[in-house]
Amino acid sequence: MADRQAFDAYVRERWDPLLRTAALLTGDPASAEDLVQETLVRAARHWHRVDPGAVDAYVRRVMYTRSIDAWRWRRRQPDPVDPVRHERPGADGTDEVAARVTLVDALSRLTSRQRAVLVARFYEDRTEVETARVLGCSVSTVKSQTRHALSRLRELAPELAPTFGREEAPR
The missing domain is CATH 1.10.1740.10 (RNA polymerase sigma factor, region 2, helix turn helix motif)
Incomplete structure (x- = not known):
């Protein structure tokens, strides 16, 4: 009980x-x-x-x-x-909404593991070691999946690249 x-x-x-x-x-x-x-x-x-x-x-x-x-x-x-597919907002939508829709679309095109790594690392603000422990993988896997995911996001949504640098992920 x-x-x-x-x-x-x-x-x-x-x-x-x-x-x-x-x-x-x-x-x-x-x-x-x-x-x-x-x-x-x-x-x-x-x-x-x-x-x-x-x-x-x-x-x-x-x-x-x-x-x-x-x-x-x-x-x-x-x-x-x-x-x-998610429709992009028209001219009456704000830039922030458009960026979020673009980001959601780009995230949906990542692999599940890449998405999980990005969520744990950047949304939940976990360290690489904590992320590896939570996902049951090595720290090097977390690092490589993060690198591949961010690279893929830059490919899928180049218009968002200025909002996050080489070492940062979108929030």
């Missing part, structure tokens, strides 16, 4: 931050909710074994893994005939 209460309290406290991270990983609000729910279902099954000091790291690791698994599954599916 104590495990159930601890889990319920964790969900109430961390739902919004988990949802924001999931939205960055999936690029879609509905998929983000699904990802958080799937993550929490998996975490609930093993809640009694989770170290109380590492609960958030455990849940985020499950989320990153589920995100990558979903990406791999979608990749094996046939391409849709008419994919829905």
Whole structure:
């Protein structure tokens, strides 16, 4: 019963931050909710074994893994005939909105692992070592995935390049 209460309290406290991270990983609000729910279902099954000091790291690791698994599954599916793309705002939209739409589109075209590394490094402001621990990979993998992801973002959205330098990622 104590495990159930601890889990319920964790969900109430961390739902919004988990949802924001999931939205960055999936690029879609509905998929983000699904990802958080799937993550929490998996975490609930093993809640009694989770170290109380590492609960958030455990849940985020499950989320990153589920995100990558979903990406791999979608990749094996046939391409849709008419994919829905984000429309760019017209002349009445602000530059910030246009930049965000461009960034979301570019992020959606990265691999799941690259997106996970960028979210952990720059959105969650984790170090390379922390990112490697959370994602279950080496620090050199984090460094190379970050380098490849930022390079790809510069290719996909060159108009955003002035907003982030060689060492910084978009926020």
